[in-house]
Amino acid sequence: MDSAAAAPSINPRRALIQLFSRLRTSNGQTNPLPIYTQLTAMGEVIPAPWGGNLVTSYQLCHSILRDKTWTVPDRAWRSRQSNNTRWRSPASLQMSQTLPLLNPPHHTRIRRTLGNPFDQSTLFALHRTVEKAVDHLLNDFTERLHDGAADFVTQVSEELPVITIGHWMNLPPADYALLRTLTHDQVHTQELFPTASDLALSDAATAQLRAYFREFIKERRTRPGDDPVSQWIRTWDAHEADRDAADAAVHSLALFMILAALETTSHLLANIIRLLLEHPSQMDAIRSQPELIPDAIEEVLRYDAPIHLISRVAAADTHLGEIPVPAGEMVHLLIGAAHHDPAQYTDPHVFDVRRRRGPRESGTTTATGPSTHLGFGAGIHYCLGNALARMEAATLLAGLLKRPLRLNITAPAQWAPRVAFRRMTSLHLAAP
Numbered sequence: 001m002d003s004a005a006a007a008p009s010i011n012p013r014r015a016l017i018q019l020f021s022r023l024r025t026s027n028g029q030t031n032p033l034p035i036y037t038q039l040t041a042m043g044e045v046i047p048a049p050w051g052g053n054l055v056t057s058y059q060l061c062h063s064i065l066r067d068k069t070w071t072v073p074d075r076a077w078r079s080r081q082s083n084n085t086r087w088r089s090p091a092s093l094q095m096s097q098t099l100p101l102l103n104p105p106h107h108t109r110i111r112r113t114l115g116n117p118f119d120q121s122t123l124f125a126l127h128r129t130v131e132k133a134v135d136h137l138l139n140d141f142t143e144r145l146h147d148g149a150a151d152f153v154t155q156v157s158e159e160l161p162v163i164t165i166g167h168w169m170n171l172p173p174a175d176y177a178l179l180r181t182l183t184h185d186q187v188h189t190q191e192l193f194p195t196a197s198d199l200a201l202s203d204a205a206t207a208q209l210r211a212y213f214r215e216f217i218k219e220r221r222t223r224p225g226d227d228p229v230s231q232w233i234r235t236w237d238a239h240e241a242d243r244d245a246a247d248a249a250v251h252s253l254a255l256f257m258i259l260a261a262l263e264t265t266s267h268l269l270a271n272i273i274r275l276l277l278e279h280p281s282q283m284d285a286i287r288s289q290p291e292l293i294p295d296a297i298e299e300v301l302r303y304d305a306p307i308h309l310i311s312r313v314a315a316a317d318t319h320l321g322e323i324p325v326p327a328g329e330m331v332h333l334l335i336g337a338a339h340h341d342p343a344q345y346t347d348p349h350v351f352d353v354r355r356r357r358g359p360r361e362s363g364t365t366t367a368t369g370p371s372t373h374l375g376f377g378a379g380i381h382y383c384l385g386n387a388l389a390r391m392e393a394a395t396l397l398a399g400l401l402k403r404p405l406r407l408n409i410t411a412p413a414q415w416a417p418r419v420a421f422r423r424m425t426s427l428h429l430a431a432p
């Protein structure tokens with residue numbers, strides 16, 4: 001476990017900078033909880049030295065996500081920021097055309113045209129594919145274990161999401177590796193403190209992704225099918241007289257679905273295995289009661305969600321408690337810390353797969369209801385892929401549990417130096 005940093009009370013501004021510098025390293029990412037505890041102790045709302053405010057409490061994060069006074073930093077907001085800032089970079093401007101960075105009424109219109117892309121029948125159809133992929137990936141992984149430790153991240157958790165979304169969108173499997181790499185590079189623009197070289201990587205990846213999906217849509221127009229991209233083309237052709245505008249809408253959707261689906265789900269899949277192997281009694285509980293699988297997934301999403309920070313912008317002058325916030329100022333919701341807020345969760349640092357079943361069944365925790373985490377956000381931008389991610393996680397866990405495999409972790413998991421988007425880069429496992 002990481003040790004605590006210098007006492008924040010001496011100089012809050014300096015302490016905050018130090019805490020975020022540590023959080024941003026791979027060591028800080030190995031165990032961010034002590035850093036979050038210190039941040040939470042500094043207050044529910046903390047003025048950020050780099051501008052705006054940080055929010056650490058569950059209740060305030062939740063209400064901001066659901067409150068129309070708070071908007072997302074859209075293209076208009078980005079264009080108002082000074083030149084040469086990260087907000088004006090090509091990757092940032094491209095992102096601002098995607099669903100999570102649109103405000104109403106534009107957001108409402110696009111979300112309506114999408115409907116629920118992962119409704120029951122779509123999920124049912126995809127489940128068979130995911131099951132087959134899980135079987136195949138776990139067979140290969142088990143084979144590799146005969147030669148010693150194998151990396152669960154590269155062999156399984158990074159593979160399943162790209163196979164799943166690739167199958168859904170009918171993308172050529174030969175392109176999966178490229179799309180995965182471009183996604184890793186592109187995400188830097190969505191981070192809190194991207195460096196100049198991170199941003200350069202993100203811009204280059206964005207350019208490649210743009211070109212890829214431009215060609216892909218062109219090809220789908222000549223050979224339409226019953227995949228979602230062909231469906232979006234039909235929908236947008238009906239909505240837009242201008243073919244270029246229709247293509248641009250489809251392009252943003254296709255590109256964002258890939259960005260949204262890969263790293264997040266990979267993190268969830270790897271983290272479920274890591275946390276269960278680190279808590280053997282919880283793994284035993286699921287082995288003896290597989291009906292706890294959905295509960296375990298929700299607890300992983302609370303304990304260590306793939307996204308630890310979400311940003312919003314004040315639409316009008318407002319207040320966060322006593323602190324005045326002018327229109328246009330940004331607030332950073334520290335979801336990772338909010339998920340360990342003692343005012344919301346009893347024993348927040350305890351990883352307890354029975355947590356949402358309540359004290360009678362779990363004996364250790366308080367029932368806080370089935371959807372009391374912000375892992376998929378809340379409000380109008382609530383994640384559209386949540387059901388797919390949950391299904392992939394449940395299928396993988398069920399597939400693993402039905403095998404006579406007893407795994408252990410042979411080396412500490414490695415993490416990318418990030419703040420907002422968690423990324424485990426390796427998790428070496430062995431079957432002694």
Ligand code: HEM
Binds near residue numbers: 257260307
């Ligand atoms: C464990 C996996 C996932 C996690 C933790 C996750 C998390 C999130 C979060 C926190 C948001 C809200 C962002 C905000 O409010 O600013 C979001 C939005 C979104 N997610 Fe996910 N996501 C996951 C998987 C997926 C998948 C698999 C897809 C699609 C295939 C997807 C598609 C989307 C879309 C389209 C939005 C934007 C919704 C909107 O703005 O209306 N996500 N996701």
